[in-house]
Amino acid sequence: MAKPAKDASRLLLKAAHDLFESEDEREEFLEAMLAGDSKEMAMIILQDRPEIKSFPRDRHLKWQPPFVERISDPEFKAAKHPLYTKGAYYSLDFSSVFSASAMLAVATPPKRVLDMCSSPGGKAVFAYRAFHPEVLLCNEIIRKRVSTLIGNLDRCKCEGSLVWSADPSVFARRYKECFDLVICDAPCSGQSLIAKGDEALGAFAPNMIDMNVGRQRRIIGNCYHCLRPGGSILYATCTFSPKENEKVIEWFLKTHPDMEAVEVPHLAEFRSRFSDFPAYRLYPHQGLGAGAFACLVRRKDEAPEHYEPLGDMPALWRYGDEVIKPRPREEIEAEKKAAKEAARPPQPTSIRDIVKKMNADRPRKPQVKKPRKRRK
CATH class of the missing domain: 3.40.50.150 (Vaccinia Virus protein VP39)
Known part of the structure; x- marks a missing residue:
């Protein structure tokens, strides 16, 4: 238990001290916070689907709403199941x-x-x-x-x-x-x-x-x-x-x-x-x-x-309106890139054009008028 406390920031340690009177509970709180692996997921059941009974579910707690199921397997991806897309349940912490x-x-x-x-x-x-x-x-x-x-x-x-x-x-x-x-x-x-x-x-x-x-x-x-x-x-x-x-x-x-x-x-x-x-x-x-x-x-x-x-x-x-799905990020980035390319001036495509452009870009020396010689 000493390691989590040592690694914790001063502010986190102070918060633990203020939140709990028991030293043991402070240590438990710090350990849980610094582990960073809280994955206690649940589902709000919206449709009576028999397939949900096969999901890895935990026992019901006495205060747990009857339409909520706890997921017992932290690796189970409820949002990846086809029933999720069909609106059979909502997944949340x-x-x-x-x-x-x-x-x-x-x-x-x-x-x-x-x-x-x-x-x-x-x-x-x-x-x-x-x-x-x-x-x-x-x-x-x-x-x-x-x-x-x-x-x-x-x-x-x-x-x-x-x-x-x-x-x-x-x-x-x-x-x-x-x-x-x-x-x-x-x-x-x-x-x-x-x-x-x-x-x-x-x-x-x-x-x-x-x-x-x-x-x-x-x-x-x-x-x-x-x-x-x-x-x-x-x-x-x-x-x-x-x-x-x-x-x-x-x-x-x-x-x-x-x-x-x-x-x-x-x-x-x-x-x-x-x-x-x-x-x-x-x-x-x-x-x-x-x-x-x-x-x-x-x-x-x-x-x-x-x-x-x-x-x-x-x-x-x-509810009932058409849902406009967000465009894929790749499509948006490709559109931005195309717009940027279109905004660029046309590039020279031949050696003659390149030389012509180089000459045009080369700074010109100011021409100094020579004084005209008077005829004697």
Whole structure:
């Protein structure tokens, strides 16, 4: 155990010290993080296919949703199987299932769901499978990630799904009190990704954490305005920093007194020690994925019977539209090369042309006029 601790960065060591009271658990956490081989995968089952029963599956945990299967063989490539292309299931890290499962504690199945930071779409697909909402609006502000999101929603046949690409503040203005459930899978420092092999130990840097806290507060604040009375927000991250997790929720509850954190009974054994309100943590050394944080908060007031109109909603894509597949990278590069070649001036093709070009390019000496001789 001494070797992982010796190789760890000072910031990672400090994080381990702050996260765990037990020295043994600190060592286990560091070992799991520095091993970088977390491969606990799962599948959200979307179609009842007998072939799935032949997949290498692990035993069900007591809190595991019935429509989720754990993969027991880390070398099994679920995304390479033909059933994946047919939309029979969605493949994701099991720790994502952990955080997504907190939405199952909502009092009433939501009719309208907004996934504010959606790509690649795991939590949106989870919400679709769990609730089959009438509207599943998925937003992804980073345009280059939108095609992946659309591809997954279309492949998984998520009826009623739409895709937008806009700043969260747009939704706060346009869709006030419109959604029963808002998923806020917030951008974060991504500390758990190190357990998957990412060597970015800078994820523990204070300036990185502080930058994300500012973003997270702004996003969840905008999520609040989209929430109907009685509705819920699922706040989730894939990081361990209390500043990005419990402290963000603590700030949110203080600035929004009509909100409260909700118990998630099936995750009780994962209750965080960093807050007085119910929040839940998963760590890589627990063997259930790279790690995650989840907290479910709800509006205390009663839900009205009527729904606010959504309007025209000119989405980038809605289920049933044609999916424009991204062009192959090789094709794009070949097109760029051809355009660059076309922009070049024509090159000389014969010796005469080459000599002519050389003479044309050769700098000419300035001609000095000789004084004319006067005749005597």
